[in-house]
Amino acid sequence: MVAQRLSSSSSSRPSVLPTPNSAAAYSSSNRVPFNFNFLPHPIHPIRLCIGSTNHRRLSVSRLTASALPSIDSDDSAGASGKKPLLEVKDLKAVIAETGQEILKGVNLVVNEGEVHAIMGKNGSGKSTFSKVLVGHPHYEVTGGSVIFKGENLLDMEPEDRSLAGLFMSFQSPVEIPGVSNSDFLNMAYNARRRKLGLPELGPIEFYAYLFPKLELVNMKSDFLNRNVNEGFSGGERKRNEILQLAVLEADLSVLDEIDSGLDVDALQDVAKAVNGLLTPKKSVLMVTHYRRLLEFIKPAFVHIMEDGRIIKTGDIEIVSLLEKEGYKAMSTS
Numbered sequence: 547m548v549a550q551r552l553s554s555s556s557s558s559r560p561s562v563l564p565t566p567n568s569a570a571a572y573s574s575s576n577r578v579p580f581n582f583n584f585l586p587h588p589i590h591p592i593r594l595c596i597g598s599t600n601h602r603r604l605s606v607s608r609l610t611a612s613a614l615p616s617i618d619s620d621d622s623a624g625a626s627g628k629k630p631l632l633e634v635k636d637l638k639a640v641i642a643e644t645g646q647e648i649l650k651g652v653n654l655v656v657n658e659g660e661v662h663a664i665m666g667k668n669g670s671g672k673s674t675f676s677k678v679l680v681g682h683p684h685y686e687v688t689g690g691s692v693i694f695k696g697e698n699l700l701d702m703e704p705e706d707r708s709l710a711g712l713f714m715s716f717q718s719p720v721e722i723p724g725v726s727n728s729d730f731l732n733m734a735y736n737a738r739r740r741k742l743g744l745p746e747l748g749p750i751e752f753y754a755y756l757f758p759k760l761e762l763v764n765m766k767s768d769f770l771n772r773n774v775n776e777g778f779s780g781g782e783r784k785r786n787e788i789l790q791l792a793v794l795e796a797d798l799s800v801l802d803e804i805d806s807g808l809d810v811d812a813l814q815d816v817a818k819a820v821n822g823l824l825t826p827k828k829s830v831l832m833v834t835h836y837r838r839l840l841e842f843i844k845p846a847f848v849h850i851m852e853d854g855r856i857i858k859t860g861d862i863e864i865v866s867l868l869e870k871e872g873y874k875a876m877s878t879s
C-alpha cells in the first residue's frame with residue numbers, strides 16, 4: 547500500500563478540517579500537498595473551526611461509556627418493508643481530465659439494512675464507481691441519476707454527501723499531519739450533529755461516546771492522540787477508517803477493498819467492526835476481490851462489474867462459480 551500524506555502549509559494547527567470523505571478524496575494521489583485554507587478546493591474541505599487551544603490529551607481510564615443518544619435514534623421507518631437508501635440508475639461517468647468514459651451505465655439499488663458486495667476484474671470500474679458516489683473531483687458524471695435517502699446525490703457537494711450519511715473508506719487512507727485523531731473525529735461528528743440539528747458534544751462527552759467504538763474496532767486509545775493516520779501501519783489505517791465510520795454512524799458505508807493488506811486477525815477485527823455498524827437502517831457496499839471478506843461480512847447481494855457496468859447480480863453462490871470458473875464464466879463480452 548502506498549503511504550500517503552496530506553501536508554499542511556504551516557506547522558500551526560489548521561483552521562479547517564476535511565470531512566473523512568473529502569480528505570480521502572485524494573487517496574488516488576501520492577503525497578498531495580494539502581492547504582487547509584484553500585477554498586474552493588477539489589476536495590471541498592468542510593469549514594470547521596478548531597480554535598486556538600493546544601491538542602487535548604484525554605485519558606480514557608477516568609471515563610466510562612455513557613448511553614449517549616445515537617444520531618441514528620430515528621426509528622421512524624417501519625420494521626416491515628425495505629426502504630431504498632441508494633438508487634443508482636444508468637450512471638455514466640468520465641475521467642474529468644481526459645473525457646474517457648469509465649462508468650457506462652451502472653444500475654444498483656441498496657435498501658436500508660442491506661450488505662452488498664461488488665466484485666469484478668481489475669480495471670472494471672469498481673473504485674471509480676465508489677469514488678463517483680462520494681463526489682471525487684477526478685470524475686464527471688455524464689448521465690443517469692443517483693438518489694440517496696430520497697435526495698439527488700449528484701447535486702450535493704462531497705462534504706454534503708458525508709453530512710447526509712454517505713461515507714467511503716478508501717483503499718489507501720490519507721494522513722493529516724497536525725490534527726489529532728480525537729480532534730478530527732470530534733469535529734467531524736459535531737459537523738454531522740449540527741447538520742442533523744443536534745447539539746454538539748464537548749470533548750468529554752464525545753470521549754464517552756467514542757470509547758465503545760474504539761473497543762468495537764479493537765484499537766488502543768493511544769491512537770486518538772496521534773495525528774490522523776500518521777505513522778499508522780496499513781492495518782491500523784484500515785481500523786481507523788472503520789472507527790471513523792462507526793463514530794459518524796454512516797447510513798451507507800462504501801468500503802473499497804478494506805481487506806487489502808490486512809492480516810487474518812486484523813481482517814476479523816475490521817469485519818467485526820463493520821458488522822457492528824449494521825443496523826436495520828444502515829447499509830454497507832463493499833468492493834472486494836476475495837471471498838474471505840465475504841465470509842466475515844455476509845452480503846445479501848453480490849454484483850459483478852465488467853467494463854463500467856454491473857453485468858450480473860446474485861448471492862454468495864456467485865462467488866463459488868467465480869472461484870471455479872473465473873470471470874469469463876459471467877462475461878458478456
Ligand SMILES: Nc1ncnc2c1ncn2[C@@H]1O[C@H](COP(=O)(O)OP(=O)(O)OP(=O)(O)O)[C@@H](O)[C@H]1O
Pocket residue numbers: 641648666667668669670671672673674675684
Ligand atoms: N483518474 C484516472 N485517470 C486515468 N485512468 C483512470 C482514472 N481513474 C480510473 N481510471 C481507469 O479506469 C479503469 C477503472 O479503474 P478502477 O480503479 O475503477 O477499477 P477497479 O475495478 O477498481 O480495479 P482494481 O480491481 O484493480 O482496483 C482503469 O482502467 C483505470 O486505469
